[in-house]
Amino acid sequence: MNNETAPVLRIDMVSDIVCPWCIIGYKKLEKALAQLKKTRPELSVELNFKPFQLMPQLPPEGKGVKEHIIDKYGTSEAALQGAAVYHERIKTVAREHGVELNAGPESRVYNTFEAHKLLHAAENPEQQLALKLALFKAYFTDQKNISDRETLVAIAREAGMGADQARRILEDDAVAKGLAGDIYKYIEMGVSSVPTFFVNERFSTNGALDEGVLLRFIEGILDGRTEP
Numbered sequence: 001m002n003n004e005t006a007p008v009l010r011i012d013m014v015s016d017i018v019c020p021w022c023i024i025g026y027k028k029l030e031k032a033l034a035q036l037k038k039t040r041p042e043l044s045v046e047l048n049f050k051p052f053q054l055m056p057q058l059p060p061e062g063k064g065v066k067e068h069i070i071d072k073y074g075t076s077e078a079a080l081q082g083a084a085v086y087h088e089r090i091k092t093v094a095r096e097h098g099v100e101l102n103a104g105p106e107s108r109v110y111n112t113f114e115a116h117k118l119l120h121a122a123e124n125p126e127q128q129l130a131l132k133l134a135l136f137k138a139y140f141t142d143q144k145n146i147s148d149r150e151t152l153v154a155i156a157r158e159a160g161m162g163a164d165q166a167r168r169i170l171e172d173d174a175v176a177k178g179l180a181g182d183i184y185k186y187i188e189m190g191v192s193s194v195p196t197f198f199v200n201e202r203f204s205t206n207g208a209l210d211e212g213v214l215l216r217f218i219e220g221i222l223d224g225r226t227e228p
Helices: 020-039 063-073 078-096 113-120 127-141 148-158 163-171 173-188 211-222
Strands: 006-015 044-051 195-199 205-206
Touching: 006 020, 020 044, 020 078, 020 127, 020 211, 044 113, 044 127, 044 173, 063 078, 113 127, 113 163, 113 173, 127 148, 127 211, 148 163, 173 195, 205 211
Parallel strands: 006 044
Antiparallel strands: 006 195, 195 205
């Protein structure tokens, strides 16, 4: 079957860069798609990353992890202990999928709007994927400030985007406006947590689902067994 007539599977993954379950969810999706290609080699997959902000209220300098945990879970010993156990579990799951989460007591969480600009203006899905993975690594593994423009330019260069292009994107008001519209669009569509996956713009599922669950979900769509 040639490329002109090959079936196309479109997946829009709504996610945020500071969401650990999003990088874990991507890794699981990657495995599910690898399995899918074994049984449907003619299938063409188009993966797009769509924006969501878990903490849009954060200032550019971000917030310390300690303060963030207290704000989210409270100050009681039981709450803080529970939060610590939960975050260790996330680190373990991430490591099982080849991702190192190096957050510690002195780490910070950041506003991701500037970083999402680069993804929003990427020239094609391949460039967007390279940027997304570079941003995940910069934040979770390298502990970089992904709200700082010069840091983002350096990350973009590592992902294959020119420094001048990255600066133009970050300074472009039209990009910011378009991005804000995209974020609002998915909130209006009912997205309140991430990752959320939209398949062929009609079907959706939420969470860092195991690759087997994702595979069955996608196969059901392709076979016509799943209703929107």
